[in-house]
Amino acid sequence: MIQRVNPNLKKDLLKLGVKDWNECFHCGNCTAICQLTEEDSLNPRKVFRQAQLGLKTSLQANISPWMCYYCGECSDTCPRDANPGELMMSLRRYLTSIYDWTGLSRLFYTNKFMEFAAILGLATIVILLFAIWGPPLDPTLTSEGGVKINSFAPIKWIELGDWSMAVVVAALLISNILNMFYKVIIKPGVKIPLSVYATELWKLPAHFATQAKFRKCDTKGKYYWGAHWMMMTGYTIMFILIVVFLPEFQVEEIYDWWHWQRLLGYYSTFGLLFGLIYVIIGRIKQNNQIFKFSHLSDWLFVIMLFMTTVSGIMLHLFRINGMPYATYYTYIAHIAILIPMICIEVPFSKWSHLAYRPFAIYFASLKKAASEKQYKTGLAAEIA
Amino acid sequence: MTSIVFTENGNGNGSLSSLNYDNLLTYAKGIAGIGPVWDKTELPIYDSGAMTHILKESKIKKIIIAGDEPGMLKPFLSKAMSLVGEDPGKVILVNFKEHGFFTNESFELAKTLLLFAIKDIPFEKVLVPEEHNVNKDTLVIGAGIAGIQASLEIADGQQKVFLVEKSGTIGGHMAMFDKTFPTLDCAACILTPKMVEIGQHDNIELLTYSELKSVTGSPGNYKVIIHKKARRVNLATCIACGICSEKCPGKASSDFDAGTTQRKSIYIPFPQAVPNKYMIDENSCIYVENGKCGVCVKVCPVPDCINLDEKDEDVEINVGNIIVATGFKTFDAKRIDQFGYGKYPNVITSLELERLVNAAGPTGGFIKFRTQNKKKNWIFSPESDEPKSIAIVHCVGSRDENYNKYCSKVCCMYSLKLAHLIKEKLPEAEVSEYYIDMRAFGKGYEEFYERIKNENIHIIRGRTAQVDQNGSGLIIRTEDIEKGLLIEQKVDMVVLSVGIEPAEGASSLAKMLNLHQDINGWFSGKNYISDPTSTISGGISIAGVCESPKDIPDTVAQASAAASSVLQSIMKVKTT
Ligand SMILES: Cc1cc2nc3c(=O)[nH]c(=O)nc-3n(C[C@H](O)[C@H](O)[C@H](O)COP(=O)(O)OP(=O)(O)OC[C@H]3O[C@@H](n4cnc5c(N)ncnc54)[C@H](O)[C@@H]3O)c2cc1C
Ligand code: SF4
Ligand code: SF4
Ligand code: SF4
Ligand code: SF4
16 A cells, blocks of 8 residues: 655644654564554554654554553553553544544544533533423422432433433444444455454454453553453443433332342442542552553543542432432432533543444454455465 | 853753853853853854954953863864954863863862963863872773783883782683674683783782772872782682582582582682682681581692681772773663563573583583572583573663663674574574664674574564563564564573673772763763773773773773873873
């Protein structure tokens, strides 16, 4: 593939938090120390090369940044202190902004003011909606002594809101993933037989659920995989509970603590809190390579999730302890944080990795399977 | 009117000096009655017309050029002065670096120097002051190839030399090698005759197993106290029969063999050691520990040769000049966790391999696996098996921000040499060499590299990142940069080409002798480019690797340079 060197790529990357990369002298240490290196899908040094040379097309087609989990080994051992792990992190931002056809992602990443404005704006709209709609603030309690939450926020309306948000977010994510597919597979002209799409499909959910690849990174007393997995499962379960199982989740009865609804809720909350506290302490203490540099988006990500979790816990406690007004106002606050978090962070910012990463793995395995197949048929033809 | 021009600004000459020139310039501007003070960049350098105009306008009668390299402006400004009819001799140089003013600690001194220049007070710091009587005797510290070369040259010039060596023998690192690059000459054939000459030279007094304790006095007349450690064997009477060693029950790891084998507590570092006498290592001698042995005394055929109760002593000498040639130590490979040195027995260092390929080494010149002896010590013995595949890893501890940033300069070449020697000893073995850049910079070096490339050795570009043990073998991970592929290679043995660092104790020596050390601990000469062996302390020179990493030819050249400046200082002045 003939490519023009793009001298503006550097400026572009600097804006997205990439640090100076002239340090790298191409020794290949990062590629060799990285436990996840795989031909064609992850090679940190080649990413460095493409960035240094301004090979924009190659960089945009490169899925390496998604295959990296930022264990930080490469940065720790890089003889030039070039920080390849941080480059990968910054490139995830770059790729997110490239896949996002609306341009909002780029805007939010490069303009702090706009990102805050969008978050606050959405939160204000949520609060205004509640104000205009004026839900009844019923002070009476249920027979069990709980708050009558469903008369304050009727399930059908909240469900409607939930689903419309889910549809919008999904539509954005899917279109971005198609764009990613175009950049990674179609544009570079990778030929993939249709059957391979089907045979490799299982990797998508499998990876999403287990994050198995990440485990290889947990060497030398690091527990990223565990912390990350708890946070991810907590988040996913909670998301499913509030969108799909809302009628079972937002209830007025106070179930026994061993009821599935409460157990799942507690697990998710614990998972989220555990993972979040691990990350927050890490980012404050900067105790490991991966926490050394914190972009604004990294902080927003954890802070908003933390606030959502905490307001969720408060909501639960107020409700079962029969504190109607506290419950109602916390409910509004909870939703006012949750909505911007999901609508902004998921499609346009750091959270999008929950979709891009499994797809990157899927695309990588497509490429690999296709080339293996091609190799085998070639071999068969040669033998015949 | 007197004017001052600064040739530097900001923090001096970066790597060489951190004196704050901006502050000096501000200071100079405030001196009463001074004419214009410029930073070099403010002047129309190389435009004589414009310059003469400035000189005339400000009625300048004298110019002081101040900085790290003031000499470069002198021709231009002298010419401009003569063009306006002034005395070109009134262009005065103030070279801060030459006076040892490298840092802001010398800021006040630098100010004084400026004032001297303005008031025409002579300040030339004389290397060896003429009015002093210079003691003709010279002290050389460190007896590697640098110290040996310098001592022989001075001694051959009919001057007395005290050669002080920390270990029990002279020879330094070169004595450990079998062959030297790029000619593959036998190292001992070059070195041993020189060592013998040192031992026999009438003008050389050799003080082995000794170190400097204190230095007082001034250039031309230094009083030096040398701490002589107790050897416990009489240098005059020991006949080096070795009977004591045979019977001695004490054991320790052999420094001379880079720890590849064990030696007795009473020992000779190696058969050709100079002085060719036995010595006792107090750290492992059982008698020294609990007073319950003395076998050596009983078996020694020479009466009163071994004195187990001998004590350390201090010797005082007076010298006029000192040459420091303390060389280096190799980088401690244990510091790099991912290479597993010290954890996996067959990850070895280049220095250990030098001893294995040496016919006088622990395995008689055969490359063998490291194995445990009966006492559970890891050693190389001639009985163990031979590896079938060996990988050499470059830049261990060098060119690495986490360890030493600098290039150790000799390891690319010695790695190529070692690859060749492995092939010579084990023609069937598979030899791979992993490097970042191949630095083959000297005469015949590139040709040597070309030659080794054709010896069926895999030379792969890429820095090895990790070594892991897998069963009895080792797995190493490297990216082949040229192919862009990750290589996991299974080998029997990994050789780490460790970098080099200033010798143990270099910093305390620097304090004692008032030497300047660069950021990495190497001693700094007066001027790295034009006067690398003289130092800011008059009468003290440096030579060999202690100044910066270099190979043997460069080391020898520097040693000769240092010797010649010592001889020059002795010849030039009235001597006692
Ligand atoms: C593995 C390896 C292989 C090499 N192979 C080659 C080669 O093939 N060809 C080549 O040209 N170069 C080679 N070199 C480089 C070569 O070793 C050096 O150029 C040379 O040894 C430098 O000599 P030196 O006298 O400066 O230092 P050294 O050889 O280190 O000698 C210094 C001496 O000073 C003594 N000393 C240290 N501190 C004190 C103190 N405070 N007081 C008293 N004495 C002290 C030490 O005991 C030592 O005897 C190799 C280096 C290594 C590490
Ligand atoms: S980023 Fe560092 S480790 Fe990776 S190739 Fe560049 S210099 Fe080597
Ligand atoms: S941070 Fe870890 S996973 Fe990412 S490239 Fe570096 S070594 Fe690989
Ligand atoms: S006294 Fe010390 S040196 Fe002598 S034989 Fe005993 S252990 Fe060896
Ligand atoms: S000489 Fe070669 S091996 Fe040694 S530090 Fe320099 S580049 Fe690395």
